[in-house]
């Protein structure tokens with residue numbers, strides 16, 4: 001049986017490992033002891049759910065393959081280095097994902113720190129009268145709404161360049177803007193935080209409780225608690241510089257192979273595939289990579305290739321009951337609260353990923 005080593009057991013790596021598990025010897029190398037379902041972390045930050053339930057065990061995810069809890073230190077055509085040992089492989093896939101400012105995602109393998117960060121954030125939110133969320137993409141929008149929903153008395157301000165940037169319809173933005181305003185969130189668009197010299201502040205900038213900042217729209221904003229909801233960065237430190245594009249993502253061909261290699265694949269947030277970096281797209285990539293890997297290992301030319309998603313889909317819950325979704329259908333219809341609640345908002349996909357990980361109740 002041919003061996004496939006997958007580095008990174010996030011949304012992409014888990015999907016790929018599950019596709020290949022039945023017919024190949026799969027080793028999933030994952031630094032964390034548990035799968036972190038970060039998508040649902042925003043509700044924990046708002047204090048409306050616990051963080052611990054978001055950490056799902058890897059013990060049942062594969063029926064034949066192995067999950068190895070360690071950080072890979074090198075990847076090449078032909079194998080992976082883990083804890084100083086070379087692990088040969090017939091195919092390797094790298095799915096090391098992206099990092100995000102704390103407390104939105106865990107740092108490296110530190111899940112205890114992630115839980116502490118979620119608890120500390122929830123505690124700070126519960127004590128404060130005013131909260132600022134910097135970054136108006138889907139993460140910032142959802143976070144602002146979760147906080148305001150859990151704490152209707154708080155002043156919540158959402159600031160950013162544009163609500164929900166990316167290939168989405170203005171109708172989605174308008175709908176979300178109206179719903180956020182109705183919920184009581186102050187939305188400031190065209191508003192980037194300026195540093196002391198008047199330039200847009202770096203994503204890594206940190207803000208102190210009570211800090212007052214000036215934005216590029218000339219408005220001054222203050223908050224007792226600040227969250228940074230932008231600045232995702234691809235985790236590609238295992239890959240040589242020449243395989244990366246200007247934004248640090250790894251360049252892949254239409255078969256999701258790292259350019260210039262034959263048996264080395266990449267899937268998920270680390271790739272330069274021109275489409276929004278989402279778990280949904282990471283999983284679509286994993287399905288195609290699995291077919292290509294199966295062909296490669298059977299000695300066939302690949303019979304399929306990856307096409308970036310044509311119809312952008314985005315579900316943006318505004319707390320457990322409200323929200324809006326752009327559907328991946330012709331004309332990109334926008335639907336509202338009932339649909340968004342059913343497909344994501346009610347538990348932020350926790351049940352779905354418990355099923356994926358085969359986590360027992």
Ligand SMILES: Cc1cc2nc3c(=O)[nH]c(=O)nc-3n(C[C@H](O)[C@H](O)[C@H](O)COP(=O)(O)OP(=O)(O)OC[C@H]3O[C@@H](n4cnc5c(N)ncnc54)[C@H](O)[C@@H]3O)c2cc1C
Nearest residue numbers: 008010011012031071072096097098268269277278279280
């Ligand atoms: C708050 C939030 C909400 C979101 N909501 C949605 C949503 O509703 N729908 C949606 O489709 N997308 C959503 N996304 C985006 C989605 O989470 C990402 O697109 C997704 O995580 C990408 O999956 P990935 O497997 O590529 O990377 P990741 O999920 O980042 O996983 C990478 C994995 O690799 C591991 N790893 C890294 N380096 C090593 C190493 N050297 N050795 C071993 N393991 C390593 C990490 O520990 C991690 O487990 C959301 C993101 C955030 C932050």
